[in-house]
Amino acid sequence: MSESRELHARQMTLPGWQETFQERLAKSTVFIAGVGGIGGVVAQYLAMGGVGEIVLVHDGPLVLPDLNRQTLMDREGIGKSRVETAAERIRSQIPECRIRTVDGRISPALSDLVRISDLLVDARTNFEERFLLNRMAREHKKPLLFAAMNGMEGLLALLRPGEGACLECIFPEGDPAWDPLGFPVLGSVSGTVGSLAATLALRVLAGYGQKEDDRMLVFDGMDLSLRRLSLARNRACAACKDEPQKTRRNLP
Template sequence: MLSDEQLLRYSRQIMLPDVDINGQEIWLNSTVLIIGLGGLGSPVAMYLAAAGVGELILVDDDEVELSNLQRQIAHNTKRIGAPKVDSARNTIASLNPDTRVKALYERLDDDALDRLIATVDLVVDCTDNFTTRFAINRACFNNKKPLVSGAAIRMEGQVAVYDPLKPESPCYQCLYKEGSDEALTCSESGVLSPLVGIIGSVQALEALKVLASVGESLAGRLLLLDAKTMDWRSLKLRRDPECSVCAHLHKEESEHDK
């Protein structure tokens, strides 16, 4: 049961027919893993906490730097040198003290990542390198956990949902192959400040939609933003029947349905 304070705090969401009290309770009972607390992870963490997600697990092994503050809004000047996960936890506490936060100031290896993802309801990938993204994707499909992936560079951004619970959904490796260009990071290529806020906000929205089955998620689609022209494009994604990550999962489901 929601308390009177919760009914007031989340009233603008509860009044939405697609959400109602049931949807709000689902969010309050959900655990979301956010990997990367930089430009994307900042708005993701803040909006999920504000919306009432009950538990957030934050993972990042970096400290706050002056050059981060142009876009990483969960941090501030006084926290330069502090672990990003601790800075983000303090910001979340000021937004919604009811959201439980577990902060992991470390880089997870594949085994630790797999064990952690098995314990959550959904994963949001806010990292900026392909090696980590591929590892997160593998662990999500191994554990059948939905993955909300985002990326932003220069003045371009993209968001996708990879959901192993949906037979038509591809995975990240269906779209990108390992060995892609590792140099495409904000530190090497630059990024316009509000862009990461836009993409991170869309990631947070998709996470909430998937958790409470609200509307239609981006599963099977890639949403692209060209910030120079503010053009949005939505591309349909197809599963790779030979994908080393998700093909066996879909084959198992097909055999089970026979």
């Protein structure tokens, strides 16, 4: 048995899981904006699940308050590049996964990395970068997995170009409660959102299970409930108003 088969032996026994799913994952590139409490968990589980290439984008060094939630980090990393620390940790666990790093903010200069990616994961904490990534996702026709948390609440939505709402349709003004940094964070809540996001991402990339609809998943850490909210496209949205939309009938 090859090492890759041995590594993924347990998930290969999932009901209905096929070898082609594992091959799809190995051929996938995922762009992850943010390697904090959510993005770090997503990156780790995608690498473990067999995703072949991950692009990690996050600016700045690790500080002590990050360690209540950022599971890829450790005390020795304080003051060092967060994105490089995350990459080193994942490489040591899953050397099969190729990792590219950008120690910087989301900017149009990253268009080429967006273009080569099959899925974008938005796990940033500010709407300036979230909106930039949303615009690049629409321009390059890439699905965007929006993942966010605030206090005891988590939010998750898969936004596909040409198939409904984009991030600016949902939050036209951003969300003042999240921006600037300083909202409350319980690490286990960001980890829960990261785990949900990783599960959805692996399913989408592998083609495992039903196609996800365009609703927002809301996790409430106070009663551990999950709700699904309908998302409405804003026909005047500055980011997607000119985009041709698939009708319900011709959705695959």
